[in-house]
Amino acid sequence: MTNITATPALPWHEGEISLQRDAGVAERMAEVGRRVIRDWMPDQHRAFFAQLPFVVLGSVDPAGDAWATLRANMPGFMHSPTPTSLEVNLARDPGDPAEAGLEDGDAVGLLGIELHTRRRNRANGTVRRVDENGFTLAVEQSFGNCPQYIQMRRFDFTRAPDRLQPTESVQQLDPRDDRARKMIATADTFFVASYADRPDGTRQVDVSHRGGKPGFVHISEAGVLTVPDFAGNLFFNTLGNFRINPRAGLVFVDFATGDLLQITGIPEVILDGPEIAAFRGAERFWRVTPTRILYRPAALPLRWTDEPDGASPRSLATGDWAALTP
Template identity: 30%
Template sequence: MPGVAVSENGWHTGEVAMHKALRVPTSSYRNPTQLNFPLSHGLRIAENRLAAFGTLDDEGRPWTTVWGGESEFARPVAEGLLGVQSLADVRDDPVAQAIVGSAKDDELVRLDANGARGKMVSGVSIDLETRDRVKLAGRVLVAGVGKRRGGEGSPVAEMRMVVVVQESLGNCPKYINKKVVRKHIPSPQLVSTDLPLPTEATDLIAKSDLLFLSSTNGDTMDSNNRGGPPGFVRVASNTTDGVVLVYPEYSGNRLYQTLGNLYLNPRIGIVFPDFEMSDALFLTGQAEILIGPKAAALLSHTKLAIKVTVTAARFVKDCLPFRARMGEPSPYTPPLRFLVDEERDGLVASQSPVATASLLTRDTLGPSIHRYVFRLSPADSGKPPTMWKPGQHVTLDFSEELDAGYSHMRDDDPQSLNDDYVRTFTISNPPPIPANAGSDEIPIKNGTELEITVKRHGPVTAFLSRHNPRVPLKIPVLGFGGEESYRIRPSRHTSSDNRTGKGDYVVFVAGGIGITPVLAQAPGLLEPVDEGAEANFRLIWTLRAQDLPLALDVFERIQRLARLSTLFVTGRARQEERNTIANIERLGAQVFARRLKKEDVVKLGGLEGTKIRYHLCASQELLSVLGSWLNGKDYVTESFAY
């Protein structure tokens, strides 16, 4: 590349800059991109049914498209040459326009750009059934428009071009949900070239799990794919003031070829293909690379992101020469990341610590359940965090303890590749202030204690369960949250209400560790209004026999809760667990050694004629069952999808 400085290991200036910013040891290995077109790469491309291509328009703006639908639409035709013949919308497809805009039917045009032989182009050939990928870059030697489909003047024609391949690279991307591709004859309809984007275009972005993009460093181009869960690209703005998209850069192969180009030249071209309907959203714009706090400030729980300010767009219906049906999802796909202003369930957006939690004690409440007590201290700078409300959660960042750095693929634990080790736990002790203190802005002081009661599941809780409490452990606190609708607010009986059956009730149904939202709220839930009164609250709790120590601990610590509770114990109870059941019954709880049934939840003795609001906190499987039982009734569910 004569215009861009290249290191002795084959990395250009932008790639080296990104490697330094992201702490990749550039000097330790060579750029694996081959400066030729091996036959093996050509044969792989010939097998694939799709390829995305990118080029620059007359204004120097990158655009990207996707062609194909069947094998061998792209194939090697001579040494170093790739031939492409695919149906395309040669009227509205911006890449086709940029390459053959001046060509007549059945005419091949030799392309020159900026005095160089051939128009700069890049591509990524991809097999969505095997996740195989071959990238290439070079120049279009000749191109043209072949046979029309739909008669003279039809925008659908055979797009033909021969590419001199100057660079190629083959690998396997992680974030591809498999799809079965088939050929399709398109009937293009240009819907919009305006900004902001129409609703149909933003709907396509919201459901997309795969996009293709192109970039340039001035000497060559690069086309690549980005995948993730549907909606992984977020629309940050879509107004007359500007259209802005944001997406996370997941852990990849650490080459950072796209980001290296964007570092030197922020122009980017993106296409969102609709695999079901053959629609396409073509975008071009300016990209900004966000690293660390800048990424987290815009996209929650993200360390590396791309912000795209769209400058031009085309939304075209039924313009792609293929369709596809979904296959096996990628095991590597990370959780969906939301924009900071899209906070959901109180999601903590910022990754700047507001406090520090120092581990004090760990109590074992069963084979896999522990209670941890932390001492809080406000962060060194900034406004001290305010006290949490009963029923809220705390978000803790364990990345300094557990983040072991980069790994490309791990078949034993695919999700770990993008694990930020940020975890959210329901707080299981009330704040050390009266519930009726009046102000929601009471700051946390040094020494405030916070408890979480958790089940060992995954790397963070496994780390906590094996950590020696005698060894100091300080964890950054990112904040507190929780939707108001999940807080339990029962009214209370008077003595006469108890006799008449009047009043509204809250029934909390917990599965296992799902009891935690009750623990911090219990003082406010169970305090009687007057002598002889009883809170309008009942607890239905199902858990395994081996977790009975948790139930006994809860009932011993929270007076009056046991007599409002019905416990369903599953699994075989040994003598020790039968003794625990006896102790629980002595505290006033009803205990049944069986699974929970519909009538246990719906037909509650003594509550006939009362209005009941259900709070559900359990595994997703149990929540689904409870939802079917309570169809048409008033209930809310506690979500742990923070």
């Protein structure tokens, strides 16, 4: 077994700490952070990443826009030769806007998530570009996440993972486009990327999962997204980043077709208001005003089917937007 002690330094930045203070948990989370946030990957996480057929990535393009994406390959495409490194074998995908933030030296966030077991683990770090077919992540933060709000699904490959969709298939959409609105309005799952630049000049990128009942993300006539923030682990990685740096990248998945809807935009955290009390389970809200939306049909070689009775009990216990309608 790996014998490495957790980093004793406080892992939270000021944005995360400020939201922990707002929630009245800053002192407790200081102790939790030192205990659970590591600068190395435990053996269990190393083995977990190696068995996954896809990974969720968060990156930042040269313009400073955050992007979230899903990238797939046969299980084993990720492996960890040392506790502080994760090799990721993924060919370049010129149709993916997140690709621009996967250059040597770029900060990235990774989320490994296994939908059929509800397991998920995170790793953040720096890209060490090997060649056009992959990179090594130099791990700077590693931690697990609880199984809350995850809809259980099983996957199948429908084509070889190296058969990428042509860049000509990528479509730029208006926020009011019917296709985009339908994907958002029916989703029970999406992933969000965010980042913060620390005072020492380093960048921390995070990518995380969000889940709820279908339709838990509200989209206005103007195309602004509003997301209820349910009870979680109180890390506030995403919202803490928003407080320091209002940039967000969201990706919605059509699990039946492999389509991806990728959004980059400007987020806002909402801590007070009547909707928070009225929306069951919501502790706060956040909004994203899209600045760019890309639709990538059949971008993934994977298709998923819902598990019978696989809805998250935590999701089913939350409210919905219909209850707020007069």
